[in-house]
Amino acid sequence: MLMMQKFKSLCLSPIIVGFFLSCAAHYATQDEDERFHNVIVLVPDGCGVAHMTIARWCKGAPLTQDSMDVSLVRTHCANSMITGSAAAATAFATGFKSWEDSEKAKLLSMRPDSLLIPEPRALPGLEQWRPSATVLEGARLAGKAVGLVATCRISHATPAAYASHWHSRDDNNIIMEQMVYQGIDVVFGGGFRYLISRDSDVPGSASRGLRRDGEDLHEVLLARGNEFITTKDELLGLDEETRRVWGMFAPNHMAHDIDRHYLAPHEPSLAEMTQKAIEVLSRDPDGFFLLVEGSQVDWSAHDNDPVGVVTDYLAFDRAVKVALDFARSPSGQRTLVVVLPDHGTGGMSLGREGVNSYTFTPDKMAGWIKRPLLTAAGVGALITEDAGDTDPSVIRQIVSEYYGIDELTAGEMEMILTELADTPYVHLDAVLGPMLSRRAGIGWTTFDHTGTDVPMFSFGFDRAPQTVDNTEIANLCAQAMGFDLRDLTERLFTDAGVLFDNCTITIDTAGVEDSMGQLVVERDGKKAQFPLFKNIMVVQDDTVSLEGLTIYSLKAHKVFLPRQAEMLFNAY
Ligand SMILES: [Zn+2]
Secondary structure (H helix, E strand, C coil): CHHHHHHHCCCCCHHHHHHHHHHHHHHCCCCHHHCCCEEEEEEECCCCHHHHHHHHHHHCCCCHHHHCEEEEEECCCCCCCCCCHHHHHHHHHHCCCCCEECCCEECECECCCEECCCCCEECCHHHCCCECCCHHHHHHHCCCEEEEEEEEECCCHHHHHHHCCECECCCHHHHHHHHHHCCCCEEEEECHHHHCECCCECCCCCCECCECCCCCHHHHHHHCCCEEECCHHHHHCCCCCCCCEEEECCCCCCCCCCCHHHHCCCCCCHHHHHHHHHHHHCCCCCCEEEEEEECCHHHHHHCCCHHHHHHHHHHHHHHHHHHHHHHCCHHHCCEEEEECCCCEECCCEEECCCCCHHHCCHHHHHHHHHCCCCCHHHHHHHHHHHCCCCCHHHHHHHHHHHHCCCCCCHHHHHHHHHHHCCCCCCCCHHHHHHHHHHHHCEECCCCCEECCCEEEEEECCCCCCCEEEHHHHHHHHHHHHCCCHHHHHHHHCEEHHHHCCCCEEEEECCCHHHCCCEEEEEECCEEEEEECCCCEEEECCEEEECCCCCEEECCCCEEEECCHHHHHHHCC
């Protein structure tokens, strides 16, 4: 029934609905008893065990994850021992290692042409630069509701890897278009700018849109039957009928958890978004898949700012509690909950050179971390806003009131003034964070990512995995919902040149960098257009929905699309 309702809302013809239903039946192959009804993956971006231990000391009570099973996850990507977020999320969304390197590619759920690690080897030609199906796409085709929740812009690496396919994580307009046409039931996060034209303002803000393709994706979402909200009040006020909703709570990223009260009071918390997402998604009788990202733990770790790390981790901890409470409730039966960071960041440590190990009590550390009213990033924003003339007395007052450091040394003031002079690249957060860290006895080894294993916490497995590769997480999630990701990739991403080998095909890439372009298929006077990054076929004035996206692989100069497209083309 649910499949019918969903696809009706996309205005499909009966013939196509029939096809979807037969596909759903094909997926019901695994023993129902062994499958999970719901799967929730929660990712605190960019942290390791130290971040969690320090957060626990500051909380003064166990973390939610402390009651879950624990495993270890290996995180390396295709080209480095140290991964980036796009490659990491690609691994646990698709089951394949990918490449993250600014010179070559920063892939989102696409295969590279080769691997460097553990040893150099080229991939088979047909696999190179090919999209890989994701756990979210599989859940959707299995009839489940699907959702994404994050505190960054929703087109950022982790959520993007679940819902889009492209060789560069930085092309937000292309990613956002795919997310809109992916048919996701619940999307909560930031990023309104990437939905609307550069000629439009984001309502209620000073920001402008960023799209250059003439499309208004906000209107597309409404036309496709989604509710659209922008505030915490609207989120909390969603009624019991809501089944499909986008919440864009910020033009770009949302605020850090502790900064929200001062900088963006209309935004909801991660726990509030998670709670509402589960409420809406669990109305689907076929179950759901949900990804939740605590996106900004990573950014504070890049700043070496323990205040942002701890407060955003504890905000994430509250979201984990929402998920776990649901999984343990009668309505959440057969729910798998998986919690894992994508990689470490900062090389954070509890203790540092100069700290006397045996007299280091919690108050000496937590006292410093709990005093500030804002993250280092929030304080940095206040200083650049208010101390335009770099008045040291204004800086002293702001750092004291909002960051809890009353006595900046002359050397520290010098560092702040030097950074302020470094226009236009002022990055005060990474100057302030280390100052508080020194006082709190917190050590750091880098402003970048680290390559050590990360812990994974789970609830629902009969036996939790021990040490696993991050690619195995994708397969565990797929198995939990009863599908196979390799089969799914064959079904969703076939090379158009192979699929339509008896037709003339043209790949029109004009404007592709702005998410335009199309595949044109012609045979015996019949012509169909498949706009890139969308799930539609336009033929003889009809617009027909596909069960997946049409993806252009720029590196291979090929188009990949659902195998179903050939049947639909022939039917006309
Ligand atoms: Zn990350």
